[in-house]
Amino acid sequence: MKIFDYNKLKDLKIPHDIANILNNISQYQGRLGLFIQQNKLKSLDNLMMQSKIFSIESSNKIENVFTTNKRLKELSINKIKPINRNEEEIVGYKNVLDIINENFDSIEIKPNYILQMHRILYDYTNIDGGTYKKTQNYITQTLANNETKIRFTPIEPYLISIKMEELCNTFQENFNKPQTNNLILIFNFIFDFVSIHPFTDGNGRIQRLLMTLLLYKTNHVIGKYISLDKIIESSKETHYETLLSSSYNWHENTNDTTPFIRYMLGILLNAYKTFERAVIFPHLQKLTAKQQIELVFKNTLLKMTKAKIIELLPHISQTTIELYLNQLLKEKYITKINNNKFSYYIKNK
Numbered sequence: 001m002k003i004f005d006y007n008k009l010k011d012l013k014i015p016h017d018i019a020n021i022l023n024n025i026s027q028y029q030g031r032l033g034l035f036i037q038q039n040k041l042k043s044l045d046n047l048m049m050q051s052k053i054f055s056i057e058s059s060n061k062i063e064n065v066f067t068t069n070k071r072l073k074e075l076s077i078n079k080i081k082p083i084n085r086n087e088e089e090i091v092g093y094k095n096v097l098d099i100i101n102e103n104f105d106s107i108e109i110k111p112n113y114i115l116q117m118h119r120i121l122y123d124y125t126n127i128d129g130g131t132y133k134k135t136q137n138y139i140t141q142t143l144a145n146n147e148t149k150i151r152f153t154p155i156e157p158y159l160i161s162i163k164m165e166e167l168c169n170t171f172q173e174n175f176n177k178p179q180t181n182n183l184i185l186i187f188n189f190i191f192d193f194v195s196i197h198p199f200t201d202g203n204g205r206i207q208r209l210l211m212t213l214l215l216y217k218t219n220h221v222i223g224k225y226i227s228l229d230k231i232i233e234s235s236k237e238t239h240y241e242t243l244l245s246s247s248y249n250w251h252e253n254t255n256d257t258t259p260f261i262r263y264m265l266g267i268l269l270n271a272y273k274t275f276e277r278a279v280i281f282p283h284l285q286k287l288t289a290k291q292q293i294e295l296v297f298k299n300t301l302l303k304m305t306k307a308k309i310i311e312l313l314p315h316i317s318q319t320t321i322e323l324y325l326n327q328l329l330k331e332k333y334i335t336k337i338n339n340n341k342f343s344y345y346i347k348n349k
Contacts, residue, residue, distance in 0.1 A: 002155065002163065002251050004192060006170045010179040015258065021265045022183060028272035029220060031312050035280050036221075038295055047225045047279065052076060052101075054227035056094050059208050062233050065089050088124035096120050096209050101224065104216040109171055109189075111164045114198075117209060121202050132160045133200040152247050154197035163196055176218075186214040187264040191257050194243070195250055208232070215268070225279070226271040238263060281315070289316050290324045297334055297347040305344045 014022070036044070053076045060066060065086050067075070074080045075091055082088045096117050100107065107113055119130025139152040155163050171189045174180045194207040212223050222228075232239055246260040284292055293316075296309055309321055325345065328334045334345045 003253055004163065004167045004170045006174040006180070006185060006188065009174065009181070009185055009188065010177075012181075012184065014181070014184070015262075018184075018258070018262055018265060021262070021269055022181065025183070025220075025265065025269050025272060027311050027314075028269070028276065029222075030308075031280065032222060032272065032275060033219070034296065034312055035283075038298055039283065043279065044225065049077075051223065051225055051227045052094075052097065055097060055212075055223070055229040056090060058227060058229040058233035059205050060086075060090050060093055062229075062236055063202075063204055082124055085125060089121070092121040092123050092125070092129075093205055093209075095123065097212070100209060100213045100216065104213055107213060109175070109210075109214070110168050111161070114164070114168075114193075114206065114210070118199055118202055118206055121205060121209075127201065129202070132164075132198050133157050135200075137197065137200060139197065151244055152195070152250075154195060160196060160198045164198055167192055167196065182218045183220075183265065183268070184261055186211070186218070187261045188257055189214070190264075191243070191246060191260050195247060211264075220268065222268065222271045222275060226274050228267055228271055231267050231270050235263075235267075284315070289320050290327065292316065293321060293324050293328065294333065297328075297345070303337070303344040303346060309345075 053073055056076055057066070057072055066072075067084075067087050067090060071080065071087065072090065075082065075087060076094055082091045099117075099120070115130045115132075122129030134157055136157055137154070138150045139154065141149045141151045143149055167189070171185065174185055176182065190207050190211050193210060194203055197203050199206065208229055211228070215221075215223060215228075242259040242263040246257045247255055249255045287295070292313055293309065296304060296312055306321065306325065309325075310316075310318055313321065325334070329336055332348055334347055337344050337346065
């Protein structure tokens with residue numbers, strides 16, 4: 001029988017390539033946070049609206065739920081009411097996403113919250129949302145000869161309530177614990193959720209909404225600006241392939257989620273890189289190297305090491321950073337604490 005126990009992730013040996021991706025994501029996350037903190041740009045508001053519309057469109061499109069571009073935009077900003085089943089589901093998805101964007105801190109990872117998300121997803125339809133499936137369904141594949149092949153058999157309906165409780169409990173026990181990497185935990189959780197396949201319909205969309213929620217909870221807010229759902233949609237064949245390859249022997253508790261984890265981390269890294277290319281670099285190009293270094297100190301009370309500044313401004317050479325740090329010291333813009341390998345800088349008041 002399938003058992004959910006994320007305590008085992010504490011002893012996980014992370015492959016070298018995944019460790020590198022995690023390190024890169026951490027660096028991009030730091031630069032994104034600093035940029036947003038220091039720049040209240042109108043373009044960021046526009047980017048947030050664009051990302052929201054792309055996410056609503058792509059997450060539903062993956063499930064063959066769609067409407068025209070014009071109506072999608074109007075539905076996304078509450079200008080019109082849905083006129084058919086597809087649009088009812090689109091509005092439901094939009095409403096759950098809005099709740100996550102506005103209240104992610106207060107949404108707990110518990111079965112009743114997930115059920116509530118599913119209920120809202122289908123609020124405008126005649127589907128009985130917010131309840132687990134009562135009959136078994138299967139994850140299938142249509143072959144070239146139009147035959148249907150069962151790719152994966154989820155948990156039996158009578159076990160879903162028990163297993164969802166178990167899944168949420170082990171997640172909460174290990175979330176934000178120093179021994180466990182949160183991103184690896186999150187992507188294992190959403191993989192196991194979609195493998196349980198608790199609902200008759202809507203499992204994929206709830207999976208992606210849970211991903212957004214959990215990334216926000218770990219301060220990975222990149223999805224507000226660059227749609228992760230759109231990147232997943234553009235590579236959905238790879239998405240399905242990694243789900244399948246990670247699910248072998250899932251019921252026997254010997255499956256390896258590495259392919260899915262590697263894929264999802266790649267999606268996240270892709271989004272961060274896209275933001276830097278589209279927003280951060282064009283903005284920084286308007287500033288001198290010295291002005292960019294001043295920005296690092298401008299709105300933070302944190303101690304800032306030279307290594308951290310190099311990490312935040314990778315496009316500026318170490319020599320140039322050292323030059324302007326010395327200049328800012330002479331101008332008394334910053335103060336250097338200690339004069340050894342443990343030295344750091346703080347901004348003067």
